[in-house]
Amino acid sequence: MAEGRRGFAWQEDEEFLRKVEVEVLIPKKMREYAKIKCADYCDAFTKCCKEKGLTMAYSCRKENGAMKECISGYYKNKEFFEMCKKEYLAERKEFRETGVRQKDKAKAKTETSR
Template sequence: MVPEKAQERCSKQVQDFSRCCKESGILMVVTCQKENSALKECLMPYYKDPAFHAAGKMEHLRKREELRKTGIPIKKRLWKLPTWKYSNDAQ
């Protein structure tokens, strides 16, 4: 939970690093050092922040409690069924 939230907050650095890795292929270890450093610099404060971890833990516990109550994971509960629009024009 914490890594996903931190990556959301550092989305620009994640995108830059991902793009560099895709473009560089096997040479990414050498060519993407700048992007990797920028990503680490952005993520580390979140990984070291106890309040950030506590918030992630509370969210995880809330989701687990909901799962135990309903038996349905939150992701599946949030799925929406497609809505179909019917036209009276077709005759």
């Protein structure tokens, strides 16, 4: 049996991103960071929704618009996408080397801090 690559070519290319990574996983990371950076707008919208109850769809339009504008500003920022992409690639590389997922790593960190 001839020696050659084990696995797929994209598994060995550190910079290659699959479609699901570009369209789902990196935007998920962007959304998480955008919510942190727009926390004031998110908190105002959440507070409004809790106060208004069933009429929140109509009553909280201003807060919802401000929150959407803040978050979409990050989505449209190419530098922000590249930052999240680099962070994702670093996490993926670490997973490929160690086999430990980020969720498991964070969970272990919280358990040891108790």
